[in-house]
Amino acid sequence: xxxxxxxxxxxxxxxxxxxxxxxxxxxxxxxxxxxxxxxxxxxxxxxxxxxxxxxxxxxxxxxxxxxxxxxxxxxxxxxxxxxxxxxxxxxxxxxxxxxxxxxxxxxxxxxxxxxxxxxxxxxxxxxxxxxxxxxxxxxxxxxxxxxxxxxxxxxxxxxxxxxxxxxxxxxxxxxxxxxxxxxxxxxxxxxxxxxxxxxxxxxxxxxxxxxxxxxxxxxxxxxxxxxxxxxxxxxxxxxxxxxxxxxxxxxxxxxxxxxxxxxxxxxxxxxxxxxxxxxxxxxxxxxxxxxxxxxxxxxxxxxxxxxxxxxxxxxxxxxxxxxxxxxxxxxxxxxxxxxxxxxxxxxxxxxxxxxxxxxxxxxxxxxxxxxxxxxxxxxxxxxxxxxxxxxxxxxxxxxxxxxxxxxxxxxxxxxxxxxxxxxxxxxxxxxxxxxxxxxxxxxxxxxxxxxxxxxxxxxxxxxxxxxxxxxxxxxxxxxxxxxxxxxxxxxxxxxxxxx
Amino acid sequence: xxxxxxxxxxxxxxxxxxxxxxxxxxxxxxxxxxxxxxxxxxxxxxxxxxxxxxxxxxxxxxxxxxxxxxxxxxxxxxxxxxxxxxxxxxxxxxxxxxxxxxxxxxxxxxxxxxxxxxxxxxxxxxxxxxxxxxxxxxxxxxxxxxxxxxxxxxxxxxxxxxxxxxxxxxxxxxxxxxxxxxxxxxxxxxxxxxxxxxxxxxxxxxxxxxxxxxxxxxxxxxxxxxxxxxxxxxxxxxxxxxxxxxxxxxxxxxxxxxxxxxxxxxxxxxxxxxxxxxxxxxxxxxxxxxxxxxxxxxxxxxxxxxxxxxxxxxxxxxxxxxxxxxxxxxxxxxxxxxxxxxxxxxxxxxxxxxxxxxxxxxxxx
Numbered sequence: 001x002x003x004x005x006x007x008x009x010x011x012x013x014x015x016x017x018x019x020x021x022x023x024x025x026x027x028x029x030x031x032x033x034x035x036x037x038x039x040x041x042x043x044x045x046x047x048x049x050x051x052x053x054x055x056x057x058x059x060x061x062x063x064x065x066x067x068x069x070x071x072x073x074x075x076x077x078x079x080x081x082x083x084x085x086x087x088x089x090x091x092x093x094x095x096x097x098x099x100x101x102x103x104x105x106x107x108x109x110x111x112x113x114x115x116x117x118x119x120x121x122x123x124x125x126x127x128x129x130x131x132x133x134x135x136x137x138x139x140x141x142x143x144x145x146x147x148x149x150x151x152x153x154x155x156x157x158x159x160x161x162x163x164x165x166x167x168x169x170x171x172x173x174x175x176x177x178x179x180x181x182x183x184x185x186x187x188x189x190x191x192x193x194x195x196x197x198x199x200x201x202x203x204x205x206x207x208x209x210x211x212x213x214x215x216x217x218x219x220x221x222x223x224x225x226x227x228x229x230x231x232x233x234x235x236x237x238x239x240x241x242x243x244x245x246x247x248x249x250x251x252x253x254x255x256x257x258x259x260x261x262x263x264x265x266x267x268x269x270x271x272x273x274x275x276x277x278x279x280x281x282x283x284x285x286x287x288x289x290x291x292x293x294x295x296x297x298x299x300x301x302x303x304x305x306x307x308x309x310x311x312x313x314x315x316x317x318x319x320x321x322x323x324x325x326x327x328x329x330x331x332x333x334x335x336x337x338x339x340x341x342x343x344x345x346x347x348x349x350x351x352x353x354x355x356x357x358x359x360x361x362x363x364x365x366x367x368x369x370x371x372x373x374x375x376x377x378x379x380x381x382x383x384x385x386x387x388x389x390x391x392x393x394x395x396x397x398x399x400x401x402x403x404x405x406x407x408x409x410x411x412x413x414x415x416x417x418x419x420x421x422x423x424x425x426x427x428x429x430x431x432x433x434x435x436x437x438x439x440x441x442x443x444x445x446x447x448x449x450x451x452x453x454x455x456x457x458x459x460x461x462x463x464x465x466x467x468x469x470x471x472x473x474x475x476x477x478x479x480x481x482x483x484x485x486x487x488x489x490x491x492x493x494x495x496x497x498x499x
Numbered sequence: 500x501x502x503x504x505x506x507x508x509x510x511x512x513x514x515x516x517x518x519x520x521x522x523x524x525x526x527x528x529x530x531x532x533x534x535x536x537x538x539x540x541x542x543x544x545x546x547x548x549x550x551x552x553x554x555x556x557x558x559x560x561x562x563x564x565x566x567x568x569x570x571x572x573x574x575x576x577x578x579x580x581x582x583x584x585x586x587x588x589x590x591x592x593x594x595x596x597x598x599x600x601x602x603x604x605x606x607x608x609x610x611x612x613x614x615x616x617x618x619x620x621x622x623x624x625x626x627x628x629x630x631x632x633x634x635x636x637x638x639x640x641x642x643x644x645x646x647x648x649x650x651x652x653x654x655x656x657x658x659x660x661x662x663x664x665x666x667x668x669x670x671x672x673x674x675x676x677x678x679x680x681x682x683x684x685x686x687x688x689x690x691x692x693x694x695x696x697x698x699x700x701x702x703x704x705x706x707x708x709x710x711x712x713x714x715x716x717x718x719x720x721x722x723x724x725x726x727x728x729x730x731x732x733x734x735x736x737x738x739x740x741x742x743x744x745x746x747x748x749x750x751x752x753x754x755x756x757x758x759x760x761x762x763x764x765x766x767x768x769x770x771x772x773x774x775x776x777x778x779x780x781x782x783x784x785x786x787x788x789x790x791x792x793x794x795x796x797x798x799x800x801x802x803x804x805x806x807x808x809x810x811x812x813x814x815x816x817x818x819x820x821x822x823x824x825x826x827x828x829x830x831x832x833x834x835x836x837x838x839x840x841x842x843x844x845x846x847x848x849x850x851x852x853x854x855x856x857x858x859x860x861x862x863x864x
Contacts, residue, residue, distance in 0.1 A: 122712040122794045123815055130813055131765045137785040144750040145786050151756075152775055157782050369725045372789060464714055467813060468763075470784070471715030471793035478717065 003087040005080070008050050009068045010043035016062035017041065023054035023063060028421040028433060051414035053423035085344070096344035099417030099427065101244055101336045101381050101403060104348050108336075109355035109488070110387040114497055116478045118465040125462040132458040133468040136166040136398050138235075138375040139304035140328035158328060159304050161234045164193030165454040166392060166469055169446075170333075170379050170400030171217050171239065171308070173201025175252045175261045175273065176340030176417070177406075181426045183439040184409055186210035188446035192454075195234060197400070200250070200275060202264035203229050215306070218295065220249055221275035223265040227298065235329065236295050237306040238288070240279070243337030243380040246310030246351045250275040251341070256420055256429050289325040296326075304328035304375075311335060311357030311380065312350075316364035323370045330365075331400065332357050334380025338403040340427055341418030354380035355394065359492045362395025362474060371395070371474075385456035394492065395474040408449040409442045514698070514710040515542035515663075515684040516818075517830040518799045519839070520806055524862040525825070526554050529672030531839040532680035535828070537664035538835045542710075543684030545601070547697035548666035549658025551706035551801050552677035554862075556653045562589050562612035563631050563703075566649035566656060567638075568694050569607040574644030581642065585634050586613035594657075594670070601665035606694055610655070628703055628748065635702070640731060646695040651704030654803060658683075658697035666697075678859065681801045683708035700736040702744055704803045709736045710831055711796030711816045722789025735796065742790050743800055743807075754800075754807050758854030760787045762812045797849070799829055805858035814851030821846045827857055 010031060019041055023032040031048040034041060045068060054063050072080050085096055118124040125132070139160030146154040169185045176199060183206065189196040190213045197215040198207075202224015207214070211232035218225050219239035230236055241247065252261075252273035262269040282288050292305050306329035307322045309315065319330050334354020339347065358378045365371035378391045379400035388399050407413065410424035417427035425437030457469070466472055480497040481489050489496055517535045521527060532550060556564050565582070569575040582588060591611040615627045623630050635647045649656035654677075657670040663684040667673075683698040699706040713719070713735045720730045720738050726749065728741040739761070746757035760783055769780045784791070795815030800807040808829050810818050821828040821836045821843035828836040833846060849855055 118714065118794075122714055125813065131767060133766055135766050137788075141786045145752070145782055147752070147756065147779060150775075151779055153778050153782055155782065157785070160785055366721060366725050372722065372725055372786075465794045466714045468788075468791055468793060470788035470791045471718050473718055473788065474721045475715060475718040476721075478714075 002046075003090070004046070004084050005070050005072075006045035006048065006068045007084070008048040009045050009066045010048050010054075011064040011066055012041065012043060013062045013064070016060040018060055018062075020059060022057050022059065026053050026057050026423060028423050028428075028430070029416075049414040049416045050412070051416065051423050052412045097341050097418045098344040098347050098415060099339065099341060099419070100413060100415040101338040102347050103415065106335075106353065109353055109484075109492065110383075110390050112482055112484050112488075113355075113390050113479045113492070113494065114482055115386070115389065115393075115460060115464065116480070117463040122465045124465055125467050127458040127462040130462070130467055132462055133470075134165045134454055134457055134461075136163045136469060137161065138163060138329055138377065138397055140375070141373055143373065159302055161195065161304060162193075163195065163398060165450060165457070166396075166398035167388060167450055167453060168194050168215070168377070168398060168400050169196040169405050170337075170402035171197040171199040171215070171237070172340070172402055172406075173199025173217075173223075174204050174264050175201040175256055175429070177427055178425055178429060178434040178437060179204055179206065179260065180434050180437040180439045181406070181409055181442070182207060184437070184442035184446055185405060186213060187439065187443035188405075188450060189213040191443070191447045192450045194450065197237065198224075200224075200239060201261070202266065203232055204260065204264045208232055218291075219275055220277070220279045221273060223267060223273060223275075226266070230295065230299050230303075233303060235304050235306055236299065237308055237329075237331065238291060238295070238327075239308045240282070240288075241308065241310035241312075241333065242339060243310045243333030243335050243351055243354070244339035245342035245346045246312050246335070247277060248343065248346055249277040258429055261429060285321045285325055288322065292326045306331050306377070308333060308379075311352050311354055313352060315352070315357045316360040319361040320364055320368055320370060323365060323374045327374060329375040329377055330361070331377045331379060332361055333400075334358075334378070336381035337379055338381070338406075339417070354378055354391070356488075356491050358391060358396055359394050363493055366474075385453035386460070388453065389457055389460050389472070390479060392469065392472050393475050393478050395476075397473060405446055405449065408445045409437065514686055514708075515539035515831045515835070516682065516708040516710050516797065516799055517835055518679070518681040518708070518801070518806060518808070518828070520679040520827045520857060520859070522825050522827065522859065524554070524678045524804075524859040526676035526678050529667060529675055529677070529680060532682050533664050533667035533672060535830055535835045535839050536667075536682035536684055537662075538838045539684060539830070539832055540662060540664070542686060542831060543662055544686045545662050546660060546687050547658070547683075547685030548661055548663030549656060549683050549697045549699050549708075550663070550667060550670070550672060551649075551654065551656045551681045551699045551701065551708070552672070552675055553654040553679040553704075553801060553803060554677045555655055555675045556612070559589065559612040560653040562614055563650055563652055564655055565611040565613065565635075565647055566594060567609050567611070568646045568648060569609065570644035574642055575607060575609065577642045578638055578645040581634075581638060582611060582613060585616050585619055586611075587616060588613045596669050597671055599661075599665050599669040602659055602661045602669045605659065632703055632744075636729065640729065648695055649701050649706075651701065651706075652803065654704050654706070654801075656699050656701045656706055658699065659694050660697060678862065679801055679806060681706060681708045681799050681806070696732065696734070698736055699801070700732070700734065700740050702740050703748075705740050705744055706801040707736050707740045707743075707798055709739060709796060709798040710818075711735065711798075711811065712794060713739075713792050713796050714794030715792055718789055719792060736798075739792065739796070739798055740800075742792070746787070746790065754856050755854060756783070758807055758809050758856065759783065760790050761792045762809055762852035762854070763791050764852060765812070797831065804862040805856070807857075808849050808855040810849045810851050810853070812852035818849040819846065820849050820855060
């Protein structure tokens with residue numbers, strides 16, 4: 001007996017259904033089944049995750065997925081979600097796992113900040129008529145520039161990466177997502193003059209052609225890290241933590257370690273890929289410095305080294321330490337950031353919102369006169385261009401996006417990444433599912449998203465009389481809070497609307 | 500209602516600016532600059548006017564000339580105690596003024612010619628300019644009711660709440676002789692009525708008159724504040740002055756390069772340049788992105804021995820220039836040039852992001 005209740009109900013319109021069986025063939029969760037005796041299409045609501053693959057694939061649009069009406073007695077404390085989770089754990093004795101970012105209704109500060117626009121005293125600028133610049137350089141900057149008498153550079157510029165827009169694709173490893181999904185993002189990054197990130201899954205040889213657009217990660221498992229891997233990149237990123245699961249490592253089950261993943265990660269076929277919670281060679285900030293410089297030495301100081309941390313309570317002080325340890329870029333990942341798999345309790349309860357962490361880190365780095373020397377990249381659920389715009393106004397140089405990029409590739413946010421059954425061919429290694437994702441078409445969709453957002457950023461810049469993203473960065477006067485208390489305003493470093 | 504003044508609130512303002520400079524550094528009276536700025540009466544609203552004059556104190560050319568507003572005797576006593584502790588005052592007195600219609604209740608206005616106290620200066624690791632800059636910031640931040648509004652050598656700012664032509668008359672500027680005059684008429688979109696808030700804004704011998712409202716203000720403010728500046732007035736003029744001071748005095752860039760940082764060329768332009776120029780400008784833009792000034796502005800930066808006239812990179816504010824025999828003229832409107840120089844040899848519009856840097860040979864202080 002199973003004590004759980006279904007979350008969704010599959011409604012099939014018999015008038016429209018032509019019994020083609022596509023839904024049953026496509027559903028990896030086996031929510032649609034063909035009755036072996038009658039040949040009739042049936043639905044198993046219990047298995048439905050609301051990924052909408054069937055809805056989209058159905059040639060007659062005969063399928064609707066509804067929230068199941070089956071209900072528990074109303075109780076503000078004992079919600080259906082908690083009751084179902086307890087039943088799952090009572091069944092298995094296991095830790096609850098989840099995919100994608102924190103779905104709980106914590107405050108989303110992007111939605112509590114409003115932007116400024118020019119009126120009368122200075123003109124707004126039309127991006128269709130005037131140059132509107134979103135080019136961004138990430139990497140360490142010198143304190144000052146020295147020139148000789150002829151105007152030639154004396155200062156040796158540290159390695160910097162030129163981005164045509166302040167948006168990059170965040171870390172998603174081969175293993176957590178499919179090779180086709182990675183190819184799509186890599187090609188989109190190349191088309192848009194920005195970067196994608198390998199995550200800690202190594203760099204598959206099919207992606208070597210995108211080396212100029214790659215951020216390669218060095219994480220606690222050190223999967224796939226070798227000289228060639230480091231060389232085939234623009235930026236090397238040391239991953240200390242991830243917003244969705246601060247403080248813990250990762251576990252890619254052996255069943256997902258097929259031949260390709262095994263070769264790319266440089267681990268045995270079918271072996272569990274376990275990333276330890278800490279790097280076992282980094283137990284302190286001075287250890288981090290050694291790893292940063294080892295990587296710089298290994299790549300002859302030709303590439304910026306980034307350090308990525310999850311946004312936690314003490315981020316500001318940690319970020320200051322990272323800057324002093326020699327990192328060229330600091331990446332801050334907020335608690336709404338996505339994941340291929342994380343323990344549900346960790347995902348839903350650990351870490352802090354990126355808005356607050358970013359504001360605190362930017363302010364701390366400025367008060368210590370470090371901010372002009374390092375780049376600051378924010379991550380952790382950017383849903384649209386306005387979220388990104390606000391992050392830059394608070395103080396980010398650029399942002400990482402991942403969940404939104406996957407939505408462009410077909411993700412319907414069913415949060416089942418950890419099951420490896422992704423019907424959209426994204427978070428899966430099953431060959432029959434992976435081939436559903438056409439990298440050429442999806443690269444175009446991902447590139448379209450970047451272009452659209454960059455265009456919207458230009459519109460917003462022009463509206464406030466700014467024609468270069470440089471002048472938005474850290475320009476907190478362009479933001480006003482709505483419905484925020486004094487403490488929140490002071491941490492964000494912004495005024496309230498009407499002030 | 501209690502009025503808020505600069506520093507307590509950010510007040511954007513429109514304006515008129517003008518400048519006249521003698522190419523060979525010969526001095527002339529303030530009559531023409533008053534006439535020029537007076538023509539643009541309608542670009543101000545009576546809430547602030549001011550002038551900067553270079554070469555006016557040749558007899559004290561070695562001394563820092565402090566011009567100070569005092570709201571009270573106590574503020575004056577505290578400031579003089581501070582100055583006496585840090586400087587040897589060679590000469591001091593009230594700045595002469597004449598009762599003028601249109602100029603209301605004034606603060607006490609004093610000036611001091613002073614050289615840094617040797618012992619104190621030697622104990623300080625930096626040059627006397629930095630010593631003085633820090634002393635001025637200290638007085639302005641910490642002594643309530645005292646405001647140093649001019650602190651350079653052989654130059655001075657004169658400003659008040661009122662129309663600029665009245666301010667010129669009030670300070671009797673026709674009796675001073677300078678080789679470079681700049682002027683400012685203010686149109687703030689608020690009513691502060693504080694003398695210290697009038698322009699030009701100065702730091703050491705830098706003086707800035709500015710017309711516009713920059714949209715990059717907070718990005719620029721937060722950038723310069725990393726280098727120890729404190730934007731206590733919250734005005735565009737203040738932050739632009741600090742940017743120039745940082746880039747030129749502290750980082751050793753030329754005025755031309757500093758101007759290129761503030762009003763940087765577009766990437767489209769940079770991409771087409773030869774390698775040396777491209778490398779330089781890319782490094783400057785990437786490194787000094789926080790110093791890029793955005794939105795409409797026209798500024799005239801005065802200093803001992805010259806000036807820089809600069810327009811924003813989109814040319815969103817007017818700034819006209821003219822050259823005639825021995826003199827250069829600048830003004831927000833061409834008519835304000837022609838009223839004192841009817842037929843200049845050459846008149847042109849200062850290009851967007853194309854700084855005009857003029858230095859007088861042989862003149863430093």
